Amino acid sequence: MEEKILALIEERKFGELKNMLSEMQPPDIAAIFEEAPEKDIPIIFRILPKELAAEVFVEMDSDMQQLLIAAFSDKELHDVIDELFMDDTVDIIDEMPATVTKRILKQTDPKTRQMINQLLAYPDDSAGSIMTTEYIDLKKSMTVEKAFDRIRKIGFESETIYSCYVTDAGRHLLGIVSVKDLLLNPKEEIIGNIMDENVIFANTLDDKEYVAGLFEKYDMLALPIVDKEERLVGIVTVDDAIDVLQEEATEDIEKMAAILPSEHSYFKTSVFDTFKARIPWLMLLMISATFTGAIISGFEDKLINFGARIAFIPMLMDTGGNSGSQASVTVIRAISMGDIEFSDILRVLWKEIRVAFMCATALVSINFIKLFFVDNLLLGNFDNGKVIVEICVVSATLFCAIVVAKIIGCSLPILAKKIGFDPAVMASPLITTIVDAISLIIYFFMANLMLGAV
Amino acid sequence: MEEKILALIEERKFGELKNMLSEMQPPDIAAIFEEAPEKDIPIIFRILPKELAAEVFVEMDSDMQQLLIAAFSDKELHDVIDELFMDDTVDIIDEMPATVTKRILKQTDPKTRQMINQLLAYPDDSAGSIMTTEYIDLKKSMTVEKAFDRIRKIGFESETIYSCYVTDAGRHLLGIVSVKDLLLNPKEEIIGNIMDENVIFANTLDDKEYVAGLFEKYDMLALPIVDKEERLVGIVTVDDAIDVLQEEATEDIEKMAAILPSEHSYFKTSVFDTFKARIPWLMLLMISATFTGAIISGFEDKLINFGARIAFIPMLMDTGGNSGSQASVTVIRAISMGDIEFSDILRVLWKEIRVAFMCATALVSINFIKLFFVDNLLLGNFDNGKVIVEICVVSATLFCAIVVAKIIGCSLPILAKKIGFDPAVMASPLITTIVDAISLIIYFFMANLMLGAV
Numbered sequence: 001m002e003e004k005i006l007a008l009i010e011e012r013k014f015g016e017l018k019n020m021l022s023e024m025q026p027p028d029i030a031a032i033f034e035e036a037p038e039k040d041i042p043i044i045f046r047i048l049p050k051e052l053a054a055e056v057f058v059e060m061d062s063d064m065q066q067l068l069i070a071a072f073s074d075k076e077l078h079d080v081i082d083e084l085f086m087d088d089t090v091d092i093i094d095e096m097p098a099t100v101t102k103r104i105l106k107q108t109d110p111k112t113r114q115m116i117n118q119l120l121a122y123p124d125d126s127a128g129s130i131m132t133t134e135y136i137d138l139k140k141s142m143t144v145e146k147a148f149d150r151i152r153k154i155g156f157e158s159e160t161i162y163s164c165y166v167t168d169a170g171r172h173l174l175g176i177v178s179v180k181d182l183l184l185n186p187k188e189e190i191i192g193n194i195m196d197e198n199v200i201f202a203n204t205l206d207d208k209e210y211v212a213g214l215f216e217k218y219d220m221l222a223l224p225i226v227d228k229e230e231r232l233v234g235i236v237t238v239d240d241a242i243d244v245l246q247e248e249a250t251e252d253i254e255k256m257a258a259i260l261p262s263e264h265s266y267f268k269t270s271v272f273d274t275f276k277a278r279i280p281w282l283m284l285l286m287i288s289a290t291f292t293g294a295i296i297s298g299f300e301d302k303l304i305n306f307g308a309r310i311a312f313i314p315m316l317m318d319t320g321g322n323s324g325s326q327a328s329v330t331v332i333r334a335i336s337m338g339d340i341e342f343s344d345i346l347r348v349l350w351k352e353i354r355v356a357f358m359c360a361t362a363l364v365s366i367n368f369i370k371l372f373f374v375d376n377l378l379l380g381n382f383d384n385g386k387v388i389v390e391i392c393v394v395s396a397t398l399f400c401a402i403v404v405a406k407i408i409g410c411s412l413p414i415l416a417k418k419i420g421f422d423p424a425v426m427a428s429p430l431i432t433t434i435v436d437a438i439s440l441i442i443y444f445f446m447a448n449l450m451l452g453a454v
Numbered sequence: 455m456e457e458k459i460l461a462l463i464e465e466r467k468f469g470e471l472k473n474m475l476s477e478m479q480p481p482d483i484a485a486i487f488e489e490a491p492e493k494d495i496p497i498i499f500r501i502l503p504k505e506l507a508a509e510v511f512v513e514m515d516s517d518m519q520q521l522l523i524a525a526f527s528d529k530e531l532h533d534v535i536d537e538l539f540m541d542d543t544v545d546i547i548d549e550m551p552a553t554v555t556k557r558i559l560k561q562t563d564p565k566t567r568q569m570i571n572q573l574l575a576y577p578d579d580s581a582g583s584i585m586t587t588e589y590i591d592l593k594k595s596m597t598v599e600k601a602f603d604r605i606r607k608i609g610f611e612s613e614t615i616y617s618c619y620v621t622d623a624g625r626h627l628l629g630i631v632s633v634k635d636l637l638l639n640p641k642e643e644i645i646g647n648i649m650d651e652n653v654i655f656a657n658t659l660d661d662k663e664y665v666a667g668l669f670e671k672y673d674m675l676a677l678p679i680v681d682k683e684e685r686l687v688g689i690v691t692v693d694d695a696i697d698v699l700q701e702e703a704t705e706d707i708e709k710m711a712a713i714l715p716s717e718h719s720y721f722k723t724s725v726f727d728t729f730k731a732r733i734p735w736l737m738l739l740m741i742s743a744t745f746t747g748a749i750i751s752g753f754e755d756k757l758i759n760f761g762a763r764i765a766f767i768p769m770l771m772d773t774g775g776n777s778g779s780q781a782s783v784t785v786i787r788a789i790s791m792g793d794i795e796f797s798d799i800l801r802v803l804w805k806e807i808r809v810a811f812m813c814a815t816a817l818v819s820i821n822f823i824k825l826f827f828v829d830n831l832l833l834g835n836f837d838n839g840k841v842i843v844e845i846c847v848v849s850a851t852l853f854c855a856i857v858v859a860k861i862i863g864c865s866l867p868i869l870a871k872k873i874g875f876d877p878a879v880m881a882s883p884l885i886t887t888i889v890d891a892i893s894l895i896i897y898f899f900m901a902n903l904m905l906g907a908v
Binding site: 161 | 477478479605606609615616633634638651652654671672673692696697703704706707710712713719720721725729732736737739740741743744747748750751754763766767768769771772773777780783785787788791793794798802805809813816817820886887
């Protein structure tokens with residue numbers, strides 16, 4: 001398919017190309033543009049029907065958009081911008097250099113320009129930054145028939161027509177009525193009688209992740225957004241909410257892997273930006289691991305004197321680290337999904353302690369069997385006089401390390417959230433480093449206690 | 455709010471309770487049920503208006519649903535089931551013991567029962583398992599007016615009325631028409647002229663994650679699902695797609711943290727189930743860490759003879775592990791999001807190698823400065839004769855470990871996906887274990903090369 005289209009471009013068969021592209025979906029056409037020779041891009045864009053062209057434009061990355069804008073005449077630019085929804089226009093402008101922004105704003109009428117500037121002013125992570133201002137507003141006194149007239153009149157320009165918002169003269173939100181309600185009620189019914197007054201709404205300055213979470217919880221298609229005076233100023237649609245939920249999950253995953261969150265997809269992020277996102281945590285964790293090293297060197301000789309084995313250290317540290325990150329990652333995701341709040345901390349601790357005891361019992365048992373039967377009897381790796389004590393030191397360390405790791409792993413993210421830190425940053429790498437050090441200290445303590453006295 | 459309602463329940467003020475609950479959203483009412491005394495639950499449920507009651511029922515967890523079903527008369531059960539959408543009914547039945555399932559099926563008419571059984575038969579991860587069979591179907595020859603008549607007739611029972619599907623006599627999907635199209639066209643227009651024939655659809659057996667991905671890509675409200683003979687059998691709605699996307703992200707996160715994916719939210723999963731999800735990987739990784747330990751014991755004496763330090767091992771292993779999991783986690787998420795495919799493997803490698811060289815250069819420089827100026831000059835930790843060689847051993851090891859870790863981290867998930875394994879399982883813990891061992895071997899090799907000869 002893609003090859004065929006690229007061949008048509010090369011052969012300059014624009015008629016056939018137009019027919020093929022017109023039957024495709026905007027994201028797929030945008031993908032074709034990525035592959036096409038740069039010089040042909042404006043030509044191909046111009047053969048698209050006007051409405052489709054605008055939809056494709058929205059799906060492109062900002063480099064491609066900038067390339068096209070540079071090739072556009074003022075009239076062409078005006079036509080494309082005119083077809084866009086307000087939130088898409090703002091997203092595009094957000095990524096453009098100042099000169100391009102200026103050119104775009106010049107092609108919009110003063111009212112639109114004012115609206116764009118207002119939307120651009122909302123903080124990046126706010127509901128205002130993802131809302132659009134094109135929605136259907138109705139009055140309480142309208143009949144269903146009048147409502148349909150209004151939808152027919154302004155529906156072309158609304159991002160969704162399926163949720164209509166009933167407002168008073170001061171633009172305060174009174175209720176919501178869906179097109180389904182309108183269709184299933186008689187023409188002469190009054191909107192005020194059929195509207196639902198229990199409206200779920202959000203504020204322009206609410207966190208966009210909170211807003212996206214409302215979509216997940218209440219299964220909505222659109223959410224009305226009000227300003228500080230509770231006046232309706234826009235709506236967020238479900239497609240934008242999905243994007244926010246996906247971005248949020250990606251960010252959490254990146255933070256758990258000790259990466260600073262990036263804005264763009266894998267190949268759209270430059271090598272240097274990827275480097276910048278990864279190096280700070282790598283450096284911090286490298287430095288902090290030298291402390292673990294320092295603990296080992298401090299106790300190395302004593303350990304060997306006790307007869308305890310350095311060889312157990314990776315197993316003890318890894319198992320502690322893995323136990324801790326299992327707990328922390330589970331809790332962090334549950335916090336993101338709204339399942340765990342600060343008030344749940346004791347419930348979480350109680351659950352994790354029980355899980356930790358079960359995990360510790362199972363792992364210590366397996367480890368005991370392995371050490372006693374395989375390492376001791378089969379391989380004869382132990383000095384016979386001390387075998388039981390040595391195995392006890394390792395077992396006790398393992399048990400304590402797992403329990404401590406789970407407790408730290410589950411409580412740190414909740415505490416971080418409470419004091420306004422990002423719980424995801426508290427995840428595996430940082431917790432692993434803390435747990436590594438603690439596992440080592442427990443090992444030395446146990447060795448000293450049991451082997452030091454022998 | 456919640457306290458007030460619980461107080462009303464205790465004081466048996468059911469009139470006031472009914473008024474308050476009727477103005478709340480179903481998920482919030484379901485949350486109230488979780489807190490209410492068990493014996494009051496059927497009474498409170500009965501005071502809810504019929505339609506709201508069904509919506510609340512869907513939001514409850516299956517224990518609560520089972521408790522209510524046990525308290526229902528056959529008539530009550532029939533009324534609730536009657537109000538549910540087909541996909542919700544199937545979801546509920548899926549979680550119930552056989553006796554309860556039988557009782558529910560007895561309350562449905564033969565046609566519905568057949569449909570439910572058919573939906574229950576789809577594999578758990580298929581599009582069929584999340585679709586509903588209640589949608590609006592239209593004929594090509596209908597006028598817009600006739601289409602509205604049909605929507606008014608069957609719209610009450612459809613999960614969404616906003617996407618209508620045009621089928622032929624054999625139920626083959628011909629096109630799609632939105633209510634927006636219907637509203638913005640004259641009454642006498644023929645559906646065949648306004649329908650969009652470029653329909654995005656999926657097959658009943660397609661993976662549900664693939665289907666959810668289509669929603670994200672194409673910004674749809676509903677997706678038609680066809681069977682093997684390309685006959686329309688159902689639709690998936692955007693709210694279910696959101697749930698699948700969120701579940702998928704949670705699963706990926708769990709797998710990256712060496713946890714088997716769980717079906718339920720944190721507190722809904724029992725302690726024993728949490729234990730079962732966590733213990734297999736902990737055990738496997740504990741066993742595999744003993745190999746790392748074996749490598750250390752095998753080379754320990756030689757290392758000390760060379761004058762290389764055990765104390766550097768945690769720093770080398772951790773930095774390698776972190777570098778590798780940064781690459782693997784980024785690639786795994788990009789695979790999930792559809793940004794990386796197998797054919798991209800060389801592009802990914804080329805990018806990761808460049809990032810690895812930048813990270814390695816930065817980290818080795820910092821480490822060199824720390825070792826030479828702080829550890830050597832300030833703390834005098836080194837034997838003066840060998841200081842430069844020792845620092846070179848550590849630096850060379852660090853450099854190689856980072857580059858190797860990034861290469862393994864980015865390529866393993868892609869290769870796993872190619873041979874049909876789950877890329878997320880290849881993530882941090884497994885890669886960390888592999889990279890740990892490799893970092894150690896590099897360290898011994900470098901020490902042997904540079905210090906062995908000294």
